[in-house]
Amino acid sequence: MTITNGPVLVRRNAFAAPLSRILVYVLLIAIAIAALVPLYVMIVTAFKSMEEIRSGTLLSLPHAFSFEHWHKAWNSACTGLRCEGLKVGFVNSFLITIPSVFLAIAVGAVTGYTLSFWRVRFANVLFTVMLIGGFFPYQVLIYPLVRITSTIGLFNSLAGVIFVHVVFALPVVTLLFRNYFASIPIDLFKAARIDGAGYWRIFFSILLPMSVPMIAVAGILQVTFIWNDYIVGLVFGGINYAPMTVQLNNIVHSTYGEREYNVEMAATLLTSVVPLLVYFTSGRWFVRGVASGAVKG
Template sequence: MTAPSVAKRPVKAEHVWGRFGVYGFLFFVALFFLLPLYVMLVTSFKSMDEIRLGLIFALPQNFSLDAWIKAWTSACTGLDCTGLQVGFFNSVKILIPSVILSILFGAVNGYALSFWRVKGANVLFACLLMGSFIPYQVFIYPLVRFYAQAGIYGSLPGIVLTHIIFGMPVMTLLFRNYYTGLPMELFKAARIDGAGFWKIFFSIILPMSVPITIVAVIMQVTAIWNDFLLGLVFAGRDNLPMTVQLNNIVNTTTGERAYNVNMAATILTSLVPLVVYLVSGRWFVRGIASGAVKG
């Protein structure tokens, strides 16, 4: 016996035009934001002779990777002409421990504030939130003085510690709001079974934190990799991140201004957070939807 056919509702003309308007608006918004990226890409593949013609939207007549190779290997950042490769590895050395430790500390803080409600927990959480809204510039001079006295100013541990400190309030907020949505019965059952603070955290809470952890990774990778101010002040000459070296390449005032090299260097600098977001973007949306911004 065949199932009765369901009559389709006629699509109204105003709905069609409304959908057309939405897609048209989204198209022009995407075009507006992608146009600078297009100009950067086509410029990076052109020679300086083509760039001088002033046709910034034209495709390159002679496709070349010379600007990309120079930006990576031999572009001058001040008196040092070793390209962005040194800054890339410096950024990686800064990024990996900063992301891991800031997320771990934020998860532990959020877990403690959600399930182990000690006296004064709300006051501590409010202080952490205040710290996330105070501008970085307010803390720079006291931190410079403190690091100088501690002997870690201008070192790799110093810049890593700085990113951990400034990332902890936001990470605590994310994990605390996520953990408040988890069932309290799991925590109580683990307590009845004799599990302690760390046993519950690593065996129960942390395995359930995959969505929000990916959100935290995307946020921290983007913030730390794109950071310029803290890297300039705290990293020291031997650990300057990629963004600081990019600034030195683009803002050089000696010789010819190589726009193709500048564009290639800018794209190279932004590749890491772009790849991270493209690979894990759907997890970012899922983590936000599952409680990342829930009060």
């Protein structure tokens, strides 16, 4: 019985493995189709004329590719009372994103380094409070932050938007760097202390060069969040510092004139260019950072 049942078990296991692999591939293909079909519709619609959009099918390719709609979305689409396109919002988004990401990573890296290696009094309590604050929905904190920024003179200003983004980013960025530094052997820190290195020398000469993958992880997460943010830019930026997402919303939800779906799709794709470029150029660093401590407790 043992001899005859052996091959049967082998056949069943050999059959089960390809079947499970096929099911995985089918699921992955279905997910890819669900994610890529809307993107495909956006791209082909952005190159079609309005006549072709009305008469053609949703998935059909454009008869003649035209960048006229992209030019209008960038230069002359109406974003409210102004018809200056997305270029103004693009500049505002850059002015908001770059300093916000830099300050959040700089402060978060130093805070995570301090909580990991230096004996700070009540460090665990402070870290717990910071994490609790990070898990609050940031919509709940909008009104208190409006009052705070109004009191200190930062409301409706570029500095106010940057300040709010840094506040929201610090819990997550600190968590990432603290977990990453906690995975580094403490003997390395002790050896540097024995050699006479101080607080900043250890950070800049030893730990920061080792943190490039984690910097990439934090950078990608923060660029994506800040660039795609709508509420913070709308509330704290005002008219003069409205980011690209606010202007995109004004284009898409315009209540007068003809709905130009090709311009709307082109504007949507232009708004998403920067996060896509960041992912494509820093993807390998993101994977390395996640694998080397981003998800460690």
